[in-house]
Amino acid sequence: xxxxxxxxxxxxxxxxxxxxxxxxxxxxxxxxxxxxxxxxxxxxxxxxxxxxxxxxxxxxxxxxxxxxxxxxxxxxxxxxxxxxxxxxxxxxxxxxxxxxxxxxxxxxxxxxxxxxxxxxxxxxxxxxxxxxxxxxxxxxxxxxxxxxxxxxxxxxxxxxxxxxxxxxxxxxxxxxxxxxxxxxxxxxxxxxxxxxxxxxxxxxxxxxxxxxxxxxxxxxxxxxxxxxxxxxxxxxxxxxxxxxxxxxxxxxxxxxxxxxxxxxxxxxxxxxxxxxxxxxxxxxxxxxxxxxxxxxxxxxxxxxxxxxxxxxxxxxxxxxxxxxxxxxxxxxxxxxxxxxxxxxxxxxxxxxxxxxxxxxxxxxxxxxxxxxxxxxxxxxxxxxxxxxxxxxxxx
Amino acid sequence: xxxxxxxxxxxxxxxxxxxxxxxxxxxxxxxxxxxxxxxxxxxxxxxxxxxxxxxxxxxxxxxxxxxxxxxxxxxxxxxxxxxxxxxxxxxxxxxxxxxxxxxxxxxxxxxxxxxxxxxxxxxxxxxxxxxxxxxxxxxxxxxxxxxxxxxxxxxxxxxxxxxxxxxxxxxxxxxxxxxxxxxxxxxxxxxxxxxxxxxxxxxxxxxxxxxxxxxxxxxxxxxxxxxxxxxxxxxxxxxxxxxxxxxxxxxxxxxxxxxxxxxxxxxxxxxxxx
Numbered sequence: 316x317x318x319x320x321x322x323x324x325x326x327x328x329x330x331x332x333x334x335x336x337x338x339x340x341x342x343x344x345x346x347x348x349x350x351x352x353x354x355x356x357x358x359x360x361x362x363x364x365x366x367x368x369x370x371x372x373x374x375x376x377x378x379x380x381x382x383x384x385x386x387x388x389x390x391x392x393x394x395x396x397x398x399x400x401x402x403x404x405x406x407x408x409x410x411x412x413x414x415x416x417x418x419x420x421x422x423x424x425x426x427x428x429x430x431x432x433x434x435x436x437x438x439x440x441x442x443x444x445x446x447x448x449x450x451x452x453x454x455x456x457x458x459x460x461x462x463x464x465x466x467x468x469x470x471x472x473x474x475x476x477x478x479x480x481x482x483x484x485x486x487x488x489x490x491x492x493x494x495x496x497x498x499x500x501x502x503x504x505x506x507x508x509x510x511x512x513x514x515x516x517x518x519x520x521x522x523x524x525x526x527x528x529x530x531x532x533x534x535x536x537x538x539x540x541x542x543x544x545x546x547x548x549x550x551x552x553x554x555x556x557x558x559x560x561x562x563x564x565x566x567x568x569x570x571x572x573x574x575x576x577x578x579x580x581x582x583x584x585x586x587x588x589x590x591x592x593x594x595x596x597x598x599x600x601x602x603x604x605x606x607x608x609x610x611x612x613x614x615x616x617x618x619x620x621x622x623x624x625x626x627x628x629x630x631x632x633x634x635x636x637x638x639x640x641x642x643x644x645x646x647x648x649x650x651x652x653x654x655x656x657x658x659x660x661x662x663x664x665x666x667x668x669x670x671x672x673x674x675x676x677x678x679x680x681x682x683x684x685x686x687x688x689x690x691x692x693x694x695x696x697x698x699x700x701x702x703x704x705x706x707x708x709x710x
Numbered sequence: 711x712x713x714x715x716x717x718x719x720x721x722x723x724x725x726x727x728x729x730x731x732x733x734x735x736x737x738x739x740x741x742x743x744x745x746x747x748x749x750x751x752x753x754x755x756x757x758x759x760x761x762x763x764x765x766x767x768x769x770x771x772x773x774x775x776x777x778x779x780x781x782x783x784x785x786x787x788x789x790x791x792x793x794x795x796x797x798x799x800x801x802x803x804x805x806x807x808x809x810x811x812x813x814x815x816x817x818x819x820x821x822x823x824x825x826x827x828x829x830x831x832x833x834x835x836x837x838x839x840x841x842x843x844x845x846x847x848x849x850x851x852x853x854x855x856x857x858x859x860x861x862x863x864x865x866x867x868x869x870x871x872x873x874x875x876x877x878x879x880x881x882x883x884x885x886x887x888x889x890x891x892x893x894x895x896x897x898x899x900x901x902x903x904x905x906x907x908x909x910x911x912x913x914x915x916x917x918x919x920x921x922x923x924x925x926x927x928x929x930x931x932x933x934x935x936x937x938x939x940x941x942x943x944x945x946x947x948x949x950x951x952x953x954x955x956x957x958x959x960x961x962x963x964x965x966x967x968x969x970x971x972x973x974x975x976x977x978x979x980x981x982x983x984x
Contacts, residue, residue: 357809416916417722427822427843435879436799447883449791450822451845455972464916465722467974468844468851471793471822479840486858490724492914507798510805511817567830567839569781572756572818579836586864696818697827699839 318489321550321708322557324406324543325648326398326499328376330366330536330635334401338635338645339652342660343680345634349522349534355506359513362520366536366636367504368394382456389447390430392456394539395422395501399457402497406543407554410462414549418463419493421484422454422501423476425640425695427469429505453501465493473695474604475565476500477540477643478703482563484544494549499541500644508639509535515573517608523637525605525630526612526675528668533606536636540644542651556708557651558689562590568698575694577614583700584618587690591704595622597688598704600659602646603673604692605630606637615692616671626690627683629676633663643693643701650689650705657684724912726857727983729905731867734952737766737897744769744875744897759819760828761796762875763897767825770871770899771833785837785859785868786830789852789945792880793841794824799877829871837865846888846924847968848872849948850976854912860904873897873945884942888924888971891940898949900956907984908955917973924971930954931962944968951978958982 327334330348331341341348352365368376373390377383380393399420408414427450435448454467466487472479477500484496502508512518512535523534544560564586568579588595601623603615607630619628631649638645653659659681669675687710691703738745744766760768767788801820805812818824823841830839838859844851849872856868875895876884884893925939926947931954938947951966958964960982967977 356805356812358805358812425822432795432798432879433802436802447887448795448879449843449845449883449887451791451843451848452887454843455845455970455974458917458974459972466844466847466851466914466976468842468848471841471843472826472839473821473823483840483855486862487724490858492722492724492912507802507820510812511801511820514805514812514814514817516814565838565840567786567827567836569830569834569836572824572827572831582836696821697823697839698830699823699827 319547320485320488320544320560321547322542322560322651323545323554324402325651326401326405326541327648328368328394328398329538329645330368332369332372335648342631342634342649343658345661345663347522347634347663349636352509355510360519363518364520364522364534366534368537389428390503391424391428391453391501394503395453395457395499396460398499398539398541399461399497402541402543403461414495415463417465417493419465419484419487419496420454420458420463420467421470421480421496421498422457423470423480423640423643424450424453424501425471425473425476426502426505426508428452429503429507433506461497463497472699473697474639474642475693475695475699475701476640478563478693478701479565481647481703482565482701485560485563488544488546494546496544497541498544499539500641501539502537502639502641504537523607523632524664525607525633525662526616526669526673527664528670530607530609530612533608534636536638538638538641540641540648542647558654558705558708561704561706562587563701563703564590565701570698573696575611575614576698579698580614580694580700581618583702584622587702587704593688596625598623598626598690599683599686600653600689601626601628602650602691603628603630604694605632607632613671616673619673620671626674627659627676627681628673629659630662631660643691646691646693647703650691653689654686654705654707657682657686659683722914726861726910727906728857728860728910729903729907730956731901731903733900734898734949735770736949737770739895756815756819759815761794763794763796764819764825764828766875766897767829767871768832770897771829771869781834781836783837783865784833784835785856785865786826786835786839787852787856787868787870788826788841789848789872790841790874791843791845791848792874793822794820795880796877797824846944846970847974847976849944850968850978853978856902857910860902866904868902869899870902871897871899872948874943888942891942893942894946896943896945898945900952909981909983911979913977915975919973921973923969925969927967929965931958931964955980
């Protein structure tokens with residue numbers, strides 16, 4: 316029989332501020348905090364919007380981190396450490412807990428230690444003057460900070476990274492590599508990324524409007540989200556269980572370097588359902604990838620319309636922005652909260668036309684008191700697809 | 711023995727059965743530049759934006775496999791510490807001088823998993839696509855991921871690519887993390903299939919602080935042990951290991967153990983069953 320895996324702790328650093336509470340509050344109230352980004356090169360449009368971790372919050376996180384200042388400054392490590400520590404506290408696991416003796420740390424990140432790379436490239440100074448830029452150092456820094464002695468690694472699959480990390484951790488727990496996993500996603504503000512999206516004319520001066528007929532741009536954002544995964548046998552009676560992680564399907568379109576492929580994305584949906592042991596009509600709520608780009612939302616939405624007509628769909632990037640490799644982690648946290656709180660946050664796009672005509676949650680949060688299954692989509696450049704399905708902890 | 715099926719041993723360990731379809735296939739380097747002159751024509755589209763790491767991955771994927779790119783369910787796992795760092799740095803450097811003329815083609819080649827994306831496109835692999843960085847233990851962790859896809863029945867073939875091409879920044883970073891030694895650009899592929907020809911036993915013991923162990927240890931079938939505590943690219947030891955696996959006789963074993971300065975370690979013991 317397959318080992319059951321549960322989520323017992325959540326942590327986040329995001330444009331909403333410090334902590335899961337602020338994130339959830341912003342999602343439920345649809346509070347956007349987008350700001351104009353600095354113009355990085357001549358080809359970038361002035362007033363391009365992004366979601367930044369507020370400067371006072373960033374400063375606080377950096378002050379609390381051993382990687383927050385001087386030559387060892389690594390912002391991705393600082394955000395990840397903070398979110399991981401919050402998740403562990405939430406799970407009731409203390410720093411010296413024996414549970415951490417074999418705990419696995421797995422971090423999904425698209426751009427890794429982006430600030431270190433940028434400083435090294437920009438100033439033409441040796442990278443080690445700024446602290447390491449290997450993406451592995453994020454996982455290692457988190458493991459060292461929280462006292463996890465098990466395996467540590469980083470998974471990189473563009474904007475599907477965090478869901479790929481969830482998949483890797485799920486499988487390792489099921490195979491007996493560990494009993495506890497500290498899993499998350501982190502991507503910080505990356506100049507390289509902003510330049511890249513700008514060169515594709517994918518970001519701009521109006522905010523992300525997922526599934527809106529007049530959608531145009533992705534709104535890039537930054538932050539970290541972490542979850543504590545545990546095997547059923549490692550659960551303690553006093554622990555709160557948010558949800559069960561049933562499956563995470565990972566696939567590739569093998570089609571185009573940037574554009575998603577309908578067949579590939581649809582195939583990943585099928586795999587996720589098969590691996591979770593459910594059918595599409597069982598899915599109550601879908602956290603869409605919903606970037607607000609024309610092609611992503613058209614492809615994803617057409618699958619929802621055809622295969623999941625009864626599921627309530629929400630796209631939280633309209634509120635919080637696109638956290639790149641961490642997007643799947645933020646979606647996973649929200650999915651767990653939907654299962655535990657019985658609420659679905661709205662998609663912030665106003666009252667205009669929806670395209671495609673998905674069953675989109677708008678306006679007020681949608682109560683879902685009897686919710687059983689929540690799906691969380693994350694896709695990325697390079698044809699990367701990763702879909703997680705969570706089940707109610709009460710089943 | 712059940713094909714590709716794993717069992718649940720004690721915590722920190724894991725086992726899979728597998729077969730070796732092809733490899734190891736090595737990329738040839740002259741200094742830090744991959745040599746592809748004798749290989750079939752590389753995809754021309756975007757060639758000027760492709761970095762040495764992606765080129766090396768495409769070289770080892772396309773030959774001698776020489777397969778058509780019809781869609782298949784293959785999994786592609788790339789284990790690398792620095793991956794596409796060259797293209798990522800180049801995009802940032804080019805944005806200033808090129809300004810409004812900056813080509814949109816830089817970006818797809820300049821993500822941390824660009825090599826995996828173009829690799830999957832090149833061979834039509836629609837299965838799992840994962841780029842893994844576990845520091846010096848990367849080759850063992852990546853192999854685990856590749857074998858998992860077979861064990862779960864998600865793919866009939868898993869391609870495992872391991873290695874690095876060192877930019878000056880990557881070399882400095884590796885030196886800072888790992889101490890004195892050499893950083894040799896190297897990358898290889900092994901393609902695994904679902905079978906019970908071999909059994910792989912993985913061990914991921916809890917980290918031990920203060921050991922200061924670093925590098926690789928390969929135990930060959932004749933009992934000879936090759937240790938290397940100066941090479942920063944773990945693909946060098948891993949390549950030696952996979953060459954020995956490819957030549958195992960019935961009942962023979964080969965093992966690789968990899969050590970991070972942080973005290974983390976990972977090992978893989980392969981036994982030939984058939």
